[in-house]
Amino acid sequence: MNNDNKAKYAFGMVGLGTMGRNLLLNMADNGFAVTGYDKSEKMLQFFEEEGKKHDLKGFADIEQFVGSLQSPRTIILLVPAGAIVDSVILELQPLLAKGDIIIDSGNSHFTDTSRRYLELKEKGIHFFGMGISGGEEGARFGPSMMPGGDKEAYAVVKDMLEAVSAKVNGDPCVTYIGAGASGHFVKMTHNGIEYAIMQLLAEAYDIMKNGLGYDNNQIQQVFEKWNNGRLKSFLMEITKDVFLVKDDKTDAFLIDVIKDEAKSKGTGKWTSQVAMDVEMPIPTIDAAVTTRNLSKLKNLRVELNEAFGETEKIKADADFIEDLEEAFYFAMANAYAQGMHLLWKASIDFEYGLNMAEIAKIWRGGCIIRAEFLEDIYQAYQKQPDLQHLFSDKNVQAKIKKSLKGTRNVVTSGINAGLGIPCFTAALTYFDTLKTGRMASNLTQAQRDFFGAHTFERIDSEGIFHADWNKNL
Ligand code: 3PG
Numbered sequence: 021m022n023n024d025n026k027a028k029y030a031f032g033m034v035g036l037g038t039m040g041r042n043l044l045l046n047m048a049d050n051g052f053a054v055t056g057y058d059k060s061e062k063m064l065q066f067f068e069e070e071g072k073k074h075d076l077k078g079f080a081d082i083e084q085f086v087g088s089l090q091s092p093r094t095i096i097l098l099v100p101a102g103a104i105v106d107s108v109i110l111e112l113q114p115l116l117a118k119g120d121i122i123i124d125s126g127n128s129h130f131t132d133t134s135r136r137y138l139e140l141k142e143k144g145i146h147f148f149g150m151g152i153s154g155g156e157e158g159a160r161f162g163p164s165m166m167p168g169g170d171k172e173a174y175a176v177v178k179d180m181l182e183a184v185s186a187k188v189n190g191d192p193c194v195t196y197i198g199a200g201a202s203g204h205f206v207k208m209t210h211n212g213i214e215y216a217i218m219q220l221l222a223e224a225y226d227i228m229k230n231g232l233g234y235d236n237n238q239i240q241q242v243f244e245k246w247n248n249g250r251l252k253s254f255l256m257e258i259t260k261d262v263f264l265v266k267d268d269k270t271d272a273f274l275i276d277v278i279k280d281e282a283k284s285k286g287t288g289k290w291t292s293q294v295a296m297d298v299e300m301p302i303p304t305i306d307a308a309v310t311t312r313n314l315s316k317l318k319n320l321r322v323e324l325n326e327a328f329g330e331t332e333k334i335k336a337d338a339d340f341i342e343d344l345e346e347a348f349y350f351a352m353a354n355a356y357a358q359g360m361h362l363l364w365k366a367s368i369d370f371e372y373g374l375n376m377a378e379i380a381k382i383w384r385g386g387c388i389i390r391a392e393f394l395e396d397i398y399q400a401y402q403k404q405p406d407l408q409h410l411f412s413d414k415n416v417q418a419k420i421k422k423s424l425k426g427t428r429n430v431v432t433s434g435i436n437a438g439l440g441i442p443c444f445t446a447a448l449t450y451f452d453t454l455k456t457g458r459m460a461s462n463l464t465q466a467q468r469d470f471f472g473a474h475t476f477e478r479i480d481s482e483g484i485f486h487a488d489w490n491k492n493l
Pocket of ligand 1: 127211214283284285286287288388
């Protein structure tokens, strides 16, 4: 452990769990002088052992830790989101000076980040909420990072973040995201998209397994083929590998002995909650969040399965797997489009000043939702920085049009077979509604005015109107 408290380190980390240690090792590999602080002797030991090559030393004493950092002190927090972040900030605050920088790299809720940003701004301390994606491996060898906060303070950390981030065609997967809590907002939305893609993969698996009667080898081959084409992505890549792994306790494939109840840590739910708050429809993401909750109702599902019976097999023709590929492409595009649309709205409502092309650009590598398709998203927003919705882009439109026939076949076949495919269905009905020039919402307005005198607007004249509905019956 380090007792030398001369200010010699450029960056300090609070929290030496695997993510924190890996990010520090990544920074050290890139030539930065780094140290860490953790109350746990065990974590400090791991850190010093893993960092032997760079002679890394950590601190168990927070004063010595802060004293060892060069000015302006730059401290990254990688501690569990919630009250712990506040208590660490409270401990650090009296030891810091104006101009110092705290970067919260956990999955904090963006409203907590806004509050902390404002509280610290009053004290002259810069606060960044920085989402990191890529898991432990990403932190060690190149994550995608989403820092939001004071722009002038970003200059202090820019070179370091660019050095440690993942690279795509030489471009770093990090950029200044925007003002205030934008970094955590963008990371939350990234996770919302992640939930949707994961659920779509689960539904494709369900269609192949229960709709077509495929075995794990056949399913693996389909995912493998998809990953060699336009659906190439990190999630597709790990999914194809899941179907190769055997259980070491039994002869079965590991996938077949895992309980069908999905857990979550909450970022998907937050995405849906805030989308409702800002009135932005993201039903493919909502369906993914809801389906994780449905999965938890195991006993009820088993009871109702007995009452209502099994699903039927899909009467598939030779092209069905190609249609499924089209449907996956279509629904995946909807998930990204909805997430980007939410960011577009949040940028206006919360004055984040988001650069949508830059966000797509830094998601092309390092993060969990990295995918070939992000190149199309990047190009679309680069061509039109103020693009409201991805589906207004001509290139994306052409691809979506081509995938529609297969998508309709897969969704109707799945529904007719009695399969639960909420994300595929939500994507298609979202799309069909979004492309409806005149929706049936005039009826909703009529009803609201009928029972509650909530008024309506007319198509032929400006103003607010109310009708005496009963009088004209
Ligand atoms: C993470 O933060 O590890 C994932 O991106 C999302 O986690 P969850 O599926 O447990 O919510």
